[in-house]
Amino acid sequence: MEIALTVLIIAVVLLFAAQFAGTRQDRSTPRRLAEIERRLQLVMDHLGVVDERPAPPGVREHLARGEKLQAIKAYREATGVDLRTAKEAVEAMMGPLR
Known part of the structure; x- marks a missing residue:
């Protein structure tokens, strides 16, 4: 035992x-x-x-208006990723817009 x-x-x-x-x-x-x-x-x-995949809804529109924080928020809501990943993704999307 x-x-x-x-x-x-x-x-x-x-x-x-x-x-x-x-x-x-x-x-x-x-x-x-x-x-x-x-x-x-x-x-x-x-x-x-250049990555031609479409961005989640609203992200490009916010970026076009210069609303980076709103774009990050929209990206997080659409994809469910964490803040850091969303920030990096949105900043990568900003490249062609500059």
Whole structure:
């Protein structure tokens, strides 16, 4: 009985350790993805490649009026991304408008 309980406790501790390690890695994923996207945008800018995908509704209109904050808000509402990602995306869209 004691052996089974000991094995069970060790298994639970190992599961918690594995879960913690996975969570720590997941927290760095958005930051790493944002860095990859930033670098990709630099390469696209250098090569003169323009992304022709349509912007979410209202974003280009706000940018045309110089309303950057409203454009970021509209982008977040349409896509559900976090503030930093929305800001970077809107700033990338501002390139052709400058």
